[in-house]
Amino acid sequence: MTALFVIFAIFAQTSTRMNKEQFLLKACRLGIIKFGNFTLKSGIPSPFYIDLRPLASSPELLKELSKFLLNSLQDSDFELICGVPYAALPMATAMSLESGIPLIIKRKEAKGYGTKKMLEGIFHEGQTCVLVEDVITSGKSLIETIDEIEKEHLKINDIVVVLDREQGGVALLKNKGYKVHTLFNISEVIDILHKHGQLAQEEVLRIKNFLAEKPEVKVSPEKRLKYEEKLAFQQHCAGKKLLKTAVQKKSNLIASIDVTTSEKILELAEEVGDNVVAVKLHTDIISDFSDDFISKLKKIAEKKNFLLFEDRKFADIGNTQQLQFEKGIYKISSWADLITSHAIAGEESLKVFGEKTAVVIIAEMSSKGALTDEHYKNQVVALAKKSENVIGCVAQSQLPENLLLFTPGVNLTSAGDAKGQQFNTPEKVITELATDFIIVGRGIYASADPKASAEKYQKAGWEAYLCLIGK
Ligand code: 5BU
Numbered sequence: 001m002t003a004l005f006v007i008f009a010i011f012a013q014t015s016t017r018m019n020k021e022q023f024l025l026k027a028c029r030l031g032i033i034k035f036g037n038f039t040l041k042s043g044i045p046s047p048f049y050i051d052l053r054p055l056a057s058s059p060e061l062l063k064e065l066s067k068f069l070l071n072s073l074q075d076s077d078f079e080l081i082c083g084v085p086y087a088a089l090p091m092a093t094a095m096s097l098e099s100g101i102p103l104i105i106k107r108k109e110a111k112g113y114g115t116k117k118m119l120e121g122i123f124h125e126g127q128t129c130v131l132v133e134d135v136i137t138s139g140k141s142l143i144e145t146i147d148e149i150e151k152e153h154l155k156i157n158d159i160v161v162v163l164d165r166e167q168g169g170v171a172l173l174k175n176k177g178y179k180v181h182t183l184f185n186i187s188e189v190i191d192i193l194h195k196h197g198q199l200a201q202e203e204v205l206r207i208k209n210f211l212a213e214k215p216e217v218k219v220s221p222e223k224r225l226k227y228e229e230k231l232a233f234q235q236h237c238a239g240k241k242l243l244k245t246a247v248q249k250k251s252n253l254i255a256s257i258d259v260t261t262s263e264k265i266l267e268l269a270e271e272v273g274d275n276v277v278a279v280k281l282h283t284d285i286i287s288d289f290s291d292d293f294i295s296k297l298k299k300i301a302e303k304k305n306f307l308l309f310e311d312r313k314f315a316d317i318g319n320t321q322q323l324q325f326e327k328g329i330y331k332i333s334s335w336a337d338l339i340t341s342h343a344i345a346g347e348e349s350l351k352v353f354g355e356k357t358a359v360v361i362i363a364e365m366s367s368k369g370a371l372t373d374e375h376y377k378n379q380v381v382a383l384a385k386k387s388e389n390v391i392g393c394v395a396q397s398q399l400p401e402n403l404l405l406f407t408p409g410v411n412l413t414s415a416g417d418a419k420g421q422q423f424n425t426p427e428k429v430i431t432e433l434a435t436d437f438i439i440v441g442r443g444i445y446a447s448a449d450p451k452a453s454a455e456k457y458q459k460a461g462w463e464a465y466l467c468l469i470g471k
Helices: 003-012 020-028 053-057 059-072 089-099 140-151 169-175 186-195 201-213 227-232 237-249 262-275 291-304 318-326 347-351 374-386 426-433 450-468
Strands: 033-039 045-050 080-083 103-106 129-136 158-164 179-185 253-256 278-281 307-314 338-341 358-362 390-394 404-407 437-440
Touching: 020 059, 020 179, 020 186, 045 201, 053 059, 053 089, 059 089, 059 158, 059 179, 080 089, 089 103, 089 129, 103 140, 129 140, 129 169, 140 169, 158 169, 158 186, 169 179, 179 186, 186 201, 227 237, 237 307, 237 358, 237 390, 237 404, 253 262, 253 450, 262 278, 262 291, 262 450, 291 307, 307 318, 318 347, 347 374, 358 374, 374 390, 404 426, 426 437, 426 450, 437 450
Parallel strands: 080 103, 080 129, 129 158, 158 179, 253 278, 253 437, 278 307, 307 338, 338 358, 358 390, 390 404, 404 437
Antiparallel strands: 033 045
């Protein structure tokens, strides 16, 4: 009998069951959600604390929960059920008993004796397994569990989660190609409790503000993903090209060629082209911009294998941005692989850049006194995660792993200029922020020997990266 048939059969006989809302209200009486001021394991403050383990002590609710979880998997087919230890173990067990689909047990640590197996139970290579999790936050612990299960040659397509804390985990797993089914998200829980008079309006507002700010669970830089791993969940073709180029050329360097004549730009592009993944331009500072210049630059980019990045920093309503992107003398849309844009005009304004060009939005600026504070950055990051054509952000602090981080304000010999720019070294931004790409302007184009400087920045950037990933 297939999983689909079993699940359908369960629901056919349970028309008198409690609904999701009733279930939640009963479950909350067990104290599974507390409100107040808490500090999570990751060090982040939180106005609520969730612990679904008490559900295991209510056979009635555990049984009901298992039916809801199975129901959310109605369109999925699987041959095994596995819970992420420990909180999801009773849930997975109940699902197995309810559906008749076999359970396997994932250990937290391998046994120190005997077979040293991480997975217990009866299974064979190639079988599909659904993973059950109680609460999803960043998704990191789920990824570790998935890796261990996949090492045993089982296939995971679906993950079912009771509660999503809305802190990036679902997006991370979806980006990796998994189907994530969530029973509740925290906003929904807050609304239901408020509707039933169990949560005061002020508390609702406090929590919603906290959720809007989405404080990201920081991934320690030592655990950063390699470019090859980021490539696996990069959806955008220009984003893929950028990551592939980094691996091929062993470079995370973007040269910002901020000079004002086409001739000088072409000369510098020839000189530093072998060392960079992209050349960044400000076309509106070029005194003799022409279509001919762009076609020559494109040829160099093809020959030297780098991308073209226009740092236009769009900051207008969608309609105007579209005109600035496609028209005028620069016709940016016809040649730029990547562009920068502010996100100040909101989500819709970013859609006008289409699918072909990758958009990098500005979350934080490098200059002294920049108004891009943490609240602003968090909102930009939330937008970046939602927008399909956005591959990452320009920022001076860490980003969630599924966004690429571009950091300007990088210089090996200077701490800043007299106009507010602040510089850090490649080592600092790569090891402390886990930056994916360093952007260097004057450190290269204004040096006595741009080629030698580009080599120096390429080496410094790549060595810091290798050091970080432990090679
Ligand atoms: P520099 O010469 O290394 O300071 O050049 C840095 C480049 O990066 C320059 O083109 C800036 O316009 C760009 N930049 C920046 O420096 N800081 C920022 O926050 C952003 C862009 Br966004």
